[in-house]
Amino acid sequence: MGDVEIRPPRPEEFAAAGEVTVRAYDVDGHLAGDVGYDTQLRDIARRVEQAEVLVAVDGLGDVLGTVTVVRPGSPYAEISRPGEIEFRMLAVAPSARGRGVGEALTRAVLDRARALGVRKVVLSSLDGMHSAHRLYERLGFARLAERDWRPFPHISLIAYQIDV
Template sequence: MVVTEDAEGIAEIRSFNRFYTRLLGALNEGLLRSPYSLPESRLLYELGSRGRTTAADLAADLGMDPGYLSRLLRKLRDGALVESVSSPDDGRAQILSLTPAGVAAFQTLDRASHEEVAALVAPLAGRETDALVGAMRTIRRLLDPVAVAEPVIVRPFRIGEIGHIISRHGVLYHEEHGWDGSFEGFVAEIAGAFVMKHDPMREGCWVAARGGEVLGSVFVVDAGEGTAKLRMLYVEPAARGLGVGRRLVGQAIGFAHGAGYRRMTLWTNDILHSARRIYEGAGFRLVAEERHRSFGRDLVGQNWDLDLDFSRDTATAAS
């Protein structure tokens, strides 16, 4: 029996599929105001992009029934758009390619597709386009395991991302540790103060991102007396195991070095095992523990320290 949440999710996916099919005009007799259907246009695109290939390779790569593919190719051959020759390696196989008329048809479709997408995103602001592309990359990454992932970069936060960081802290810590809404308020207070009055020469926030998707973040704030405080490290579940947390902490430590801090501190809780391993690996030392009741849970808070003067000397000696 399908649970309610799954049923709602399936209904939402089906609704999106109907919307996207209409958006693409896939139900029209001709795609992009051309005389070619969506499957025919896809074959023209594949042949135009690949140059030469076989029907077997097309069927495998496109997940298309060989009989259906054969009928489509026959129609394109009859229209003088596709030609075939026997393979020199296997006389039973046919090498497919576009004719000059087929190349012209492919170029017309390719140009029309580019112009249609450009018009579609033209009303969007830059960040909205980034969000759209990021969502599409997320869909492909989740549904196409063999898709090549873009590299993860660590960069300064952008306007609008602080709200996202607050939201993700609230959701993840509730789902994974059962913390209540007071934790989201706690994070919002810290992040709000940072946005309102931080000195970019002494404090910073960095996000790990892949395409338009935020995968994690970390903050450095001035704690006074030559001490920097590392705050609010988080990594999205799908990005864990990729070294994202280590890179974010390394960025924070490097910034604190460059800003002239002599010491870095952080506060965490003993149940956050993955974060603690990252801190230990970066050279932090556990200096104090205290039981407390926060965020609807009984917790053990921990204070960790890093001697930046020592770390600087060690890094210089190793370089």
């Protein structure tokens, strides 16, 4: 991953980061039945105002992936509690998959938690995001079944946690 930089997005990268996120979710079929979520995924500018966004950018300046780091009680928080942060909307461009971008972004979230003095990172993931689940488990995340939830009757989210 030496050719990829993880950092906050620059304003001129917001559109590309949003498109990468929407494309990643769409290619994997994770937007089916969730009308309007693509608008939220695409809106990097709003996320930057209300959370912390990181992008993975290659040496050519192309956005390869993105993730949103969320503090408890903030507008994008879903399951985090005091003393935790969560991450959401982890996405890797289909053309960049298999290069370790998702792992690099996840490790950057863990590093960010340590820098903030937070002891736990949590997340919710669609139950069908099996490749993401394999990544989380390989990195040491454990299921947090008591925080599984359904934002809508047809959407099941499963929770994970890791101590940092």
